[in-house]
Amino acid sequence: MTQAPTPTADTVRRLVRSLLKESTGRNTGEDGGPDVHPVGEGHEHTWWVGTQQVLRLAPDRDASARRRRELRLRDLVRPHVPVTVPVSVAHGDWAPGLAYTLDTVVPGGTADEHDVSAVGEADLAGLLGGLRAVPVRQAEALGVPRTAPRSLDALRRMAVQAAERLAAADEFDATRLHLTPPGAAQLAAQHGTAVLTHHGLTGEHVVVSADGRVRGVLDWTEAALGDPAEDIAGLAVAVGSPAAVRAATLAGYGPRPCLRGLWLARCDTVLRLAGDLEGRAPGSLPLLRSRLRRAWEPILLERVTEFKDDDDEPPR
Incomplete structure (x- = not known):
């Protein structure tokens, strides 16, 4: 397989100049065109173009296919x-x-920078409800893949071991991971609940304004048809468990997918922080600690919910 070129400032400038020439019919010259620079460390395939646009360059053919599908999605x-x-x-x-896409910048900060307000939670509820309303067949026709629900019990077992290692490093109280095998079984994904999911609702992909409104959601390349609890889990990490669960409840989701999302997020954040500390998944420790803290914020729902075998989810 041919090695993909590494994008450089010169690569990006040449591409931007060619786009400007196509759109205006004018040659900007070697020094013409807007300023370009990478959006940050570790994002060498994503570049700011001036202040109003962002250029995303696919690093390989698989990413290119997802980028092209994203345009239609x-x-x-x-x-x-x-x-x-x-x-x-x-x-x-x-x-x-x-592939590349040149997108208009969605103004605002990120969920890592701004807290979501009560009105912002309503925005998130609209997002979750809207995704559930997207016709599954139409998304499938675009090539959006189906993903099987993750086993919460398998994730729980891995997280229990990781929590013990974090406890030894004085990073986490392992007794907080009190999800039992029967509890995980009760929070298994329900049959027939697959919806379109963003599947990448990290803090950097949720655009939040200074007043706490959610203004946009970025990067739809990982979208999948599957477990709606995955997006609830993503929001728990991005904006905190209480806000995520309130938004999901406003969107019409019952206690089971809300708590399933909560525990997916909690186990994931424990595993990611442990992996980072042990050098298996290098990343930003402060950010991972912040995400773990958000996911483990207590919520009233988990204290008052008792499941029955005939619990039903709201109609779609």
Whole structure:
């Protein structure tokens, strides 16, 4: 397999100049065009173009296929959700077989920078409800893959071991991971509940304004048809468990998927922090600690909920 080129500032400038020439009919010259720079360390395939646009370069052919699918998926999702879905102003190949998209910037900060307000929680509820309203067959026709629900009990077992290692490092109280095998079994994904999920609702992908409103959701390349609890889990890590569960409840989800999402998030954050500390998954320790703290914020729902065998989810 041919090694993909590493994008450089010169690569990006040449691409931007060619796009400007196509759109304006004018040659900007070697020094013309807007300023370009990477969005941050570890994001060498994502570049700011001036202050109003962001250029995303696919690093391989698989990512290219997801990037091209994302263009069609965003058009499908946009009418169903109350938050901004990015708009592409140009797309094509930046190297043979490798796609790019030039998107308009969605103004605002990230959920890692701003807290979500009560009105912002309503925005998130609209997002979750809107995703559930997207016709599954239409998403499937675009090539959106189906993903099987994860085993919460298997995740729990791995998280228990990781929690003990974190406790030994004085990073976490392992007794907080009190999810039992019967409890995990009760929170298994229900049959027939697959919906379109963003499947990547990290703090950096949720755009939040200074007043706490959710203004947009970025990067739809990992979207999948599957367990709605995955997006509830993503929001628990991004904006905190109480806000995530309140948003999911407003969207019409019952206690089971809310608590399933909560425990997916809690186990995931324990595993990620333990992996980082042990050098298996290098990352930002402060950010991982912050995400763990958000996911483990207490919520009233887990104290008052008792499941019965005939618990039903709201109709879709």
